[in-house]
Amino acid sequence: xxxxxxxxxxxxxxxxxxxxxxxxxxxxxxxxxxxxxxxxxxxxxxxxxxxxxxxxxxxxxxxxxxxxxxxxxxxxxxxxxxxxxxxxxxxxxxxxxxxxxxxxxxxxxxxxxxxxxxxxxxxxxxxxxxxxxxxxxxxxxxxxxxxxxxxxxxxxxxxxxxxxxxxxxxxxxxxxxxxxxxxxxxxx
Numbered sequence: 001x002x003x004x005x006x007x008x009x010x011x012x013x014x015x016x017x018x019x020x021x022x023x024x025x026x027x028x029x030x031x032x033x034x035x036x037x038x039x040x041x042x043x044x045x046x047x048x049x050x051x052x053x054x055x056x057x058x059x060x061x062x063x064x065x066x067x068x069x070x071x072x073x074x075x076x077x078x079x080x081x082x083x084x085x086x087x088x089x090x091x092x093x094x095x096x097x098x099x100x101x102x103x104x105x106x107x108x109x110x111x112x113x114x115x116x117x118x119x120x121x122x123x124x125x126x127x128x129x130x131x132x133x134x135x136x137x138x139x140x141x142x143x144x145x146x147x148x149x150x151x152x153x154x155x156x157x158x159x160x161x162x163x164x165x166x167x168x169x170x171x172x173x174x175x176x177x178x179x180x181x182x183x184x185x186x187x188x
Contacts, residue, residue, distance in 0.1 A: 006185060007087075009116065009185060010085055010087075015084040016084050016085075017031065017084065018039075018078065018085070018086045019039060020091050024048060028052075033061065037061060042072075043070065044070065049070075073091065074101050082108055083108050085113055086113070092157075094144070094148070098151065102157065119182050120181050120182075121152060133149040134149075134150050157184075157186055167183075
């Protein structure tokens, strides 16, 4: 439900959008319909390109308005102030350097641009869930492409130097140890 809410800020506007960690492109259906939208998707895994292209087409994005680049969030190969919005969902858990990735997000955003995010974050200190996240974190990193269960990603986004951040949290009943989720919009 919250994805529809936050991605609603992008829908129907002629925007150039960067999605970091685009993967197979599951978010494209939320924001990429219409000929006025251009999307650049980056992902370190080149095998994701064909799936992301298929998702872009299914979302109604013209082929000429989608570009896939094999890259990581810590070194986004785009010019300064070149996109209106950056989308990142469940990606900061697996980047090598969260602060550098957020610095890159701010760099490529135009003034007034939006960073729309959904990330799982560490549970509150002292809870059983936080204990389990710490215990399972090394295994999770090995099995899930470097994903960390115990990062304080919401705090990282809040401290990254955006002009303002709207940060909300939610718990997903289907994601036992990958809770809570922080979601919202950060403004450049």
